[in-house]
Amino acid sequence: MQSDQPTAGGPDGTDAPRSRGWLASPAERERRLEETGTEPDPRFSWANERTFLAWNRTALALIAAGLAAAQFLHLNPHGLRLIVAVPLIVLGGVLALASYVHWEDSERAIRLQQPLHYSWMPRVLAGGIVIIALCGGILAIVDRIVH
């Protein structure tokens, strides 16, 4: 679907007539992305790829932390540990999805030589960890006082 204007200057390099943007499989989306704009210096793409991989590992670490909380927290009403475990796992899932969207967004910007966008992910990660840590701390203290 590449018209022969080599430096697709307009921002509509990808999504002009394509309808099912969000339903397309990742492979399809990424193939389409490769037709957008011009081939950048590979190091830019690799840096973007490493950033995605780092976020993905962060997501995996959050999920792992949630699993650990579920197994090793012994709070008295047994369900209480879910207050810590579930948000950690959900945060991991959200970041996994968001990091992919952010990777796509950045890759498109790189190929179209447009400025990159900041992501809301660091803010959500930091805020999420603070809130979950507070919950965990309060739970631990209350548990100690009550029993």
Add this chain to the structure above:
Amino acid sequence: MTPTGGHGGASSDTGRFDPGLARDRTALAWTRSALGMLAIGTLIARAATEADLNGIAVIVAIATLAVGLLTWRQGNALYRERAVDSSEPHHQPGALGFLMSVTLLIAAVALVVTVVL
């Protein structure tokens, strides 16, 4: 905007000349991701066993082992391209999306195991 490679030019020839070792770092990042995948697989399998979900434990163990190996291969393929000396960026369409989908799946299974546990 294009980073020049120290010798001041010919920076597209990353296959041979790569002063920042960007390719190596990317290959290593894939390897770390593969290790992470194996680690989380072990954790989920263990938690599932503890929650008496032995079927899920076996499936998760096998699946994450497979995905871990695939991820490891991705990094290795990237590294081996150095010899081929192609300036083409390595792109397996769908590899990142695949990793993302697997991670979402892992989160879902972890959620189920956590609630049952």
